[in-house]
Amino acid sequence: MATPSLSFSRPTFAKLSPHPYLLTNLSPQSPSTKPSRTNGRAPHEARPVQIHTSSLSHAHGSALVRSGNTTVVCGVRAEILPVTNIPQYRPRSSLQPSSTTTSDDDDAADRAELKTYDLLVPNIELATGCAPQFLPGVPPSSLAQTLSTRVYSLLHSCGVVDPKSLRIWHDPSTETKNPDESMQVDDNDEDDEAEPPQLMAYWVLYIDLLFVSFDGNPFDAAWTAVMAALRDTKLPAARWDPDRGMAICSRTKKNPLDVSRGGLPVACTAAVFQEKEYAEAGGLGGENRHWILLDPDRLEESLCRETVTMVVDCGEGETRIRSVEKLGGTVIGRELMRGFVGVAEKRWSEVREAMK
């Protein structure tokens, strides 16, 4: 007769005492077995990324990103903002429709333009029931607010979107093509010639992200989705109609949004798992082993305090660090951070492969 066994199934253990469970998995008894996480991955192994673009027809650009069990949909929708609707609009005299000057002054002014007129509007919706803790009918949680703000600031700091492709111009010299009209306004012709093109409106990009399924590491997935959707975005060719006082778009002609200037920044997040939980570690001192877990899932995120997110861009042959965010602990120092760049580089090439 079998005695009632005291062993539980793996998911039960994970739920009852998650910390010891993950610790045992990471430090196996026999040296022959490699340390692995509860989800079967090695500590430095990220989940593979899948990207599908252009699946939504009402958005101008869209992407669905799936990384393990985290699924996020991003839709980019463009709307027109006439300059008359901007309260504190200051025309820049140096601006020309075809200007290709890349001086630092212009670059800084371009960025300021995006930011002061608020032309990029990213929002992340978590309250879709994507995980049991995110139920709808409540205002955005602090996590959703943080994520939106992080995406917003990264979009601006990386200069992902070129403001040039968001401007809608009116060129008076090309307007008077009608022969009858030009007869009547013969006297004014010279004035028209002299009149330079005017900036009449901007495109505003509403970037909305919807989490379908949530299993940890929301920022990496969200940022990948934003980048994939922006690269997929095509804005209709717009011209200014002075008679109607509004921008009119072509039904057939579409221009892809220029996102080449920002390169391809890719976010890479890791969490630090410590042997002793925070409370005991402080008093006892001594050695406290730690593991760096790349691309943490929901269970791991709940057990780790310290996380680091690095945004790198390895295009053009060299690695550029676009942003580093580290919070909640003291384990990751300079050395580890330097090593982490290598991990992020590897992640970058994985994501770039998926984007193709």
Add this chain to the structure above:
Amino acid sequence: MTDRRRVNGPVGSTHPPVFENEPEQELGASKCLRTRAPTVTRKMYLKTGVTPSASGSAYLEIETSGKGSVSGLKLSCTVHGPRSLPRSTPFSPHIILSTHVKYAPFATKQRRGYLRDPTERDLGSHLETALRGAIIADRWPKSGVDIIISIVEGDQDREASKSQGGEAWDMMNALSGCITVASAALTDAGIDCVDTVAGGVAALVRDEGDDTTPRIVIDPIPSEHEQILAACCVAYLPDRDEITNLWFKGDLPASDMELYSQLVEKGIQASRNSNEVIVSSLRETVG
């Protein structure tokens, strides 16, 4: 008053792009007419278990019709529960359903806000009625279940003009999809139901041309017809032969009772079709 918990964008108002009428577009704007037989529904794709952390979940996609600009319906549904109600709620002898339907901001022609608007609330309450009849509510006293549907993409023609008033009819199609996907997600969550409920839409339409006798079609797409006179959306339990929710809209002569019952009859037929999809999808999961 702006919501400071979201990124709000520019202070000045923006408007969606206005498109010009290109000549060849106008000439070649022969409307995409319905090519399906009146009793055939569009193809559906249903998958359960898309959100592993929820108790149950399902994803439904309805095929896009021939014209490229018409999007198909894409719905994602999650079910959380049954779980105990908070202490403060009064005793309830049966399970408390709460349904939540939300369009994604990029789901329709006009950008949707993040706050629920009346049409979404309306869809939610219809959905609740449809499901309440199917769930064996007495098995879970003092508990609640949340059913959340995100409409990732609505069933709407991008090029249809506003004057056609397609919005109201689109809601019917959306509701029928919501009922079907919620039923699959409830089953995935293992919540006891008397039967799998499924939604179906039938409509009385008048087509373009000289032949003006209205006819009844199932699973209508508003832009394919000249005019929709009336439509009904039913939630139907096939094994029990019961209707849990009936939503009727439109303009019919009150004298002709026959027409009413025919419309409901066809709605049931549409619902049977979607029920087959649910059953075969669940069989796949089990088998």
